[in-house]
Amino acid sequence: MIIDAHQHFWQFDPVRDAWITEEMQTIRKDFLPEDLKPVLEKNGVDGCVAVQADQSETETDFLLQLANENDFIKGVVGWADLRGADIKSRLEHYSKFPLLKGFRHIVQGEPDKNFLLRDDFGNGIKALAEYDFTYDILVYPHQLPAVGEFVKKFHEQPLVIDHLAKPDFETGELKSWEQHIRNIARYKNVYCKLSGMVTEADLQNWEYEDFVPFLEVALEAFGPDRLMFGSDWPVCLLAAEYEEVIGIVRQFVGKLSASEQTQIMGGNAAEFYKLK
Template identity: 70%
Template sequence: MIIDSHQHFWIFDPARDTWMTDNSIRRNFLPADLAPVLEANGVNGCVAVQADQSEAETDFLLQLAAEDDFIKGVVGWVDLRSPNVTERLAHFSQYPLLKGVRHIVQGEPDKEFLLREDFGRGIAALKQFDLAYDILIYPHQLPAAVAFAKKFPEQRFVVDHLAKPDFETGELKGWEQHIRALGAMPHVHCKLSGMVTEADLQNWQQEDFIPFLNVALEAFGPGRLMFGSDWPVCLMAASYPQVKQIVTDYIATLSAAEQAQIMGGNAAAFYKLI
């Protein structure tokens, strides 16, 4: 089974979605748009990940997942800094399709946001509800992410988009050190996703990603990596087949079992989709 571990849906709102500066994604993207794309690419299901920091976004994604069974799980948003975070998590735990939560930490000016005491209390509450947490950061936030992951050794974490290294320049220094530190912790996983939009949008080549993929594979091994398309954000730079091919070509020399893990088995186990 092939599972896309990372994609988004939205009803475009120009007042809210100011980060969408590329015309290719400034429109609605809903399950009816993705279903034929997944079918054409042999993908059996997906995980819908929040793109807006509101409980309304979580409700929206859960409703879509309830209506379309190819959406196998949802990574929503709850204010993990809130004093009543446990109450809000309890509310959403009534929906079995909620598999995890995410905060857009990459947008926080504090490079040590992950280490905030109030945020940490929210993270500590996730285990009670058996929810995963997606780490969305930029490379300058990686040192805090390493310390963060060490603080919560029993929490399931996954790093989105390889922590967005600079594929355009190919600079590995710094990023590699911290990715290897995260990979040394068995409760931390990593998504092979979001690469094309961190490269030269118009002129990227598959070879641009190989040094970074080599580090990720060595750091996490085939048992803790998962394919994700980042559709429809990826459309700014590549088609769905192109994004998928970057990963399938890279892992082609691995065993069939290892390829199956990366292309779906790991996501199913990590998010408890089955």
């Protein structure tokens, strides 16, 4: 089964979705399951994981409703305030929804580079384990030192790094990012998504070769059993069509064995998120 481990849905709201600026006209509109389904079918993808784009429980409920109505949405990564004093009661509530697999916070948008290490946030992460939820790590490279401490502290919590932690594909700066990624990958509970790459490169002039050095590091560090393909659709449309995005990963993993390709293109996502 081929699984897109990372995509989004929204009904565009210019106030709520202020991160989608005027320069991003391509994605300043609604993107719903009826838009994605034919794209997945065209590209031979069997299902997807819908990931939050807004930090609200309204967003979590919206994605769960879509998942209940569309069986190709195999799981949801939602949002709840992990810093909240009531986090256990919120997780108790969401544990009643089998399609909710985990949570994410948009840490890349937090001014505190050590946000992940806050005590109140850590309390929320601890609570995830009680309800068998995963956690998606969304950060920029300058936040990777904190990620290193974070994964060491929560070495039994299922964690996945989104978008390879957004390295600078445009300049090709590899050294610092690589050092941190290799350190983080030592913890076997941490997975990594091969996603969100084209929008961190030169949007109009990216080439496959821009990504290869970073993909090589990720493959060597995490191995084929802890990497997963994700499209980051529809955000990816700022730089590439879906078939181009999946083509990057398919071309890269083409040198691997059939079983390793199967793992990266869906098996690992199914295992990590416990998809049915």
